[in-house]
Amino acid sequence: xxxNNRIYVTDAANHRIQILERNGTFVKAxxxxxxxxxxxxxxxxxxxxxxNEVFVxxxxxxxxxxxxxxxxxxxxxxxxxxxxGQMNKPHSLEVDDDGSVFVSDYENKRVNIFSKTGKxxxxxxxxxxxxxxxxxxxxxxxxxxxxxxxxTTTSRQDLLTLREKN
Numbered sequence: 001x002x003x004n005n006r007i008y009v010t011d012a013a014n015h016r017i018q019i020l021e022r023n024g025t026f027v028k029a030x031x032x033x034x035x036x037x038x039x040x041x042x043x044x045x046x047x048x049x050x051x052n053e054v055f056v057x058x059x060x061x062x063x064x065x066x067x068x069x070x071x072x073x074x075x076x077x078x079x080x081x082x083x084x085g086q087m088n089k090p091h092s093l094e095v096d097d098d099g100s101v102f103v104s105d106y107e108n109k110r111v112n113i114f115s116k117t118g119k120x121x122x123x124x125x126x127x128x129x130x131x132x133x134x135x136x137x138x139x140x141x142x143x144x145x146x147x148x149x150x151x152t153t154t155s156r157q158d159l160l161t162l163r164e165k166n
Contacts, residue, residue, distance in 0.1 A: 002048040003069040010056065015040040017056060017071065030071030035061055038073040045093040045104070049116065057090040057103055064090065064103065064118065077118030082108050085120035092137040104135040111135055 002008045006027060007020040016031035017040075031040045041060025048054055053074065054067040063078030064087075078087050088107035095101050099116035110125040125135055 002054065003052040008046055008048065008054060010043040010046050012042045012044060012059070015043065017043060017046065017054070019071070028071065030067070037076065038065070038067075044091045047093050047095045047101070049095040049099060050097060053116070055093055055095055055101060057093045059089045059091065059106075062087045062090065064093065064101065064114070075118065077114065084123065085112070087112060094138055094140040096140055102138055102140065104138045106134045106136055109134050111138060
């Protein structure tokens with residue numbers, strides 16, 4: 001649920017974001033297929049910050065785009081690859097109360113953490129893990145971060161420890 005008590009939905013097949021009223025009434029859609037600002041190639045994840053910014057991960061363009069609550073493009077970051085700050089098929093994402101953006105980087109088998117402006121901060125869950133599972137979905141909960149991709153689970157305490165080490 002986002003600003004004005006509306007529902008924001010990724011529509012990967014049509015390369016857009018839909019905004020609905022809580023009763024399901026269509027309000028508007030934004031985005032078209034492409035690689036430009038405000039265009040999408042398989043949008044997957046969507047999160048809304050405490051500042052009502054809408055963050056969208058794109059599997060096909062390997063990036064994050066940020067919009068205001070009405071769908072106006074604000075900024076973007078990311079490119080395809082495995083270096084720090086790069087992504088390979090980002091799926092789910094979450095924004096915490098501090099504005100950090102947690103992105104499940106599916107093909108790189110990790111979670112990347114960025115500032116709200118796109119500065120790479122750190123990562124965890126690289127292919128060095130013994131289970132070597134891709135991270136498809138993440139969800140921030142009051143009790144911690146749950147990262148799932150097969151049977152992988154990482155607690156918030158583990159994240160805080162990683163943050164202190166990096």
